[in-house]
Amino acid sequence: MLDPMQLALPVTLPDDETFTSYFGGEKSLEVTHLKKALSDIQKDFQFTYLCGLADSGKSHLLYATCIHAQELGLSTILLSLREVIKFGPDVLEGLDALDVVCIDDVHLVAGDDAMEKALFNFFNRFNEAGKCLVMTADLLPNMLNITLPDLESRLTWGTTFQIRSMSDDDKAEALVKRANMRGLELSDECARFLLTRLSRDMRALLDVLDKLDHASMAAQRKLTIPFIKATLKL
Known part of the structure; x- marks a missing residue:
């Protein structure tokens, strides 16, 4: 049997992808709800479904949920199906022992009939007090073309948030x-320069920011457009 803990290792939790750094703000409905879900975990099963297209920040919310759960002393895992679905249904085995599962x-x-059935069975096993499940998808459950009706029904059981995509201003x-x-x-000017000259993918932009951070520290230079151009060879 595959070890889900090992499968999740490539999905690292960025230190700065917290509720505090979420672009929607700590007081947004989705963050307030997720914090409450983790605090109410012992009362009953907590299930949240986050949907949105690329750059909506839904993956950030998963990272933040895991980090907050760890701070509360809860056992947790973040499973990226994009990374592990190739291993088949076994990736969902053994997750039942954890307090918080983010998928x-x-x-x-x-x-995928086998994966749909495996996810349905996992949902049923995990559905009990003391457990918190958070899932993301690009669309609402009834728009996913799920072939197993019972799974589609399960995905509507919790609280659903539709997360809008980030604008360039965001x-x-x-x-x-x-x-x-x-x-x-x-500066805002430098941030907008990056958006006009590089990929608008937020994950890629954060990788660039990490590179600029290291370069700025090494050169003891402030971030200016000329410095950014030189560092990134633009």
Whole structure:
């Protein structure tokens, strides 16, 4: 049997992908709900379904949920189906022992009979007080083309949030905020320059920010557009 703990290792939890750094803010409905779900975990089963397209921040919320759960002393795992679905249904075995399970990209099981059945069975095993399940997908459950009706029904049991995609303004604000959390000064002008010259994918932009952070520290230079151009060879 595959060890889900080992399978999850490639999915690292970025230190700065917390509820505090979430672009929607700590007081957003989704963050408030997820925090409450973790605090109410002993009362009854907690299930949250987050849907949104790329750059909506739903994966960030999964990372943040896991980090917050760990801070509360709860056992947790983040399973990216995009990374592990190739291993088949066994990836869902053994997760029942954990307190909090976060599953990213659930839409990828649609049309895969074995994975749909495995997810349905896991849901039924995990559905008890003391457990918290958070899933993400790109669309609402009834739009996923799930072939197993009972699984589609289960996916509607919890609280559902539709997360809007980030605008360029949101991304610029998020980059500035993330830089400030690192003690790095990134002006709005520099953030918008990155958006116009690089991929708008938020994950890629954060990787670039990490590179700029290291380069700035090494050169003891502030982040300016000329410095960014030189560092990234733009």
